[in-house]
Amino acid sequence: MIKRTQRIPMRDLATLAAEDRETVEKNAMNGQVFNIFKVLAHHPKLVKRWTPFAGHILSKQSLPFRDREMLILRIGWLNQAEYEFAQHELIARRGGVSEQDVEKIKQGPKGGWNEHEAALMQAADDLYENSVVSDATWATLSKTYSTEQMMDVVFTIGQYNLVSWALNSFGVPLDDFLPKAKA
Numbered sequence: 001m002i003k004r005t006q007r008i009p010m011r012d013l014a015t016l017a018a019e020d021r022e023t024v025e026k027n028a029m030n031g032q033v034f035n036i037f038k039v040l041a042h043h044p045k046l047v048k049r050w051t052p053f054a055g056h057i058l059s060k061q062s063l064p065f066r067d068r069e070m071l072i073l074r075i076g077w078l079n080q081a082e083y084e085f086a087q088h089e090l091i092a093r094r095g096g097v098s099e100q101d102v103e104k105i106k107q108g109p110k111g112g113w114n115e116h117e118a119a120l121m122q123a124a125d126d127l128y129e130n131s132v133v134s135d136a137t138w139a140t141l142s143k144t145y146s147t148e149q150m151m152d153v154v155f156t157i158g159q160y161n162l163v164s165w166a167l168n169s170f171g172v173p174l175d176d177f178l179p180k181a182k183a
Contacts, residue, residue, distance in 0.1 A: 001082040006171035010038035020044035027051055032175075036083065036163075039172050057159045061152040065095050067120055071153065072160045073097075073105045074124035081164035086178045088160075116144055120153070127157045 013021050013033065024041045025033060040047050061068065069092035076084035089102055104111030109121040119140035126133045133141075133154065141150060166172075174181040 001085065002080045002168075004082070004168050004171040006173055008039050008042060008170040008172075010035060010173075011041035013038070013041060016041060016044065023048045023051075034087075035172050035175050036167065039170050054159060054163075057152075057156055061156065062146070062149045063152050063156065066092075066097060067117075068152075068156055069095060069097055070101070070105060070117065070120050071124055071156045073102065074108065074121050075128060075157050075160045076164055077106050078124065078128045079161065079164035079168060081167050082180075083167045083172050083174055084160060084164045086174055086180065090178065115140060123153055124157050127154070128161065 011024075013024060016024065020041070023044050024037050024047055027033065027037045027047070037047065040050075058068075063071075069088060072088045073085060073092060076088060092102065093099070104113065105121070108125055109118045111118075111121065113121060119137050122137045123133050123141065126137055138150070141153060145153070
């Protein structure tokens with residue numbers, strides 16, 4: 001992964017207006033506000049409008065957990081987004097994605113997957129490289145996915161592509177609990 005320089009500092013949430021602080025703190029997990037939200041706290045109106053969509057993609061969409069995390073990890077890897085990859089590697093591993101799977105995700109569609117999983121990897125590669133899922137990839141995924149799921153494939157990759165760009169550009173540092181975080 002390419003190391004990024006932190007360009008936007010983490011905001012002291014105590015300096016925010018109560019409403020804005022509440023908006024940011026709604027994204028806390030187990031009482032912890034992640035570094036991405038401490039940086040995004042510089043733009044509370046964006047956080048307020050972006051997080052419902054992000055929440056849908058993360059936890060309310062139609063894709064199986066494993067497939068969703070494979071897509072997120074692949075687009076994070078393609079973007080060399082250290083923060084994104086580290087966060088979702090932890091999430092994926094907690095949900096049963098193996099260390100071997102994570103290594104195969106780095107290899108992409110040719111990582112020794114079954115047809116469906118190779119197509120998931122290819123969908124991320126297609127969108128990253130060409131801004132469109134190829135006809136062949138679409139046909140393969142459509143064998144097992146509904147129209148709604150196909151839409152969720154595209155929106156999942158797109159959402160985490162956007163997040164990867166933001167994390168890389170802002171230089172958000174790894175949260176302390178993530179492997180490879182600076183002590």
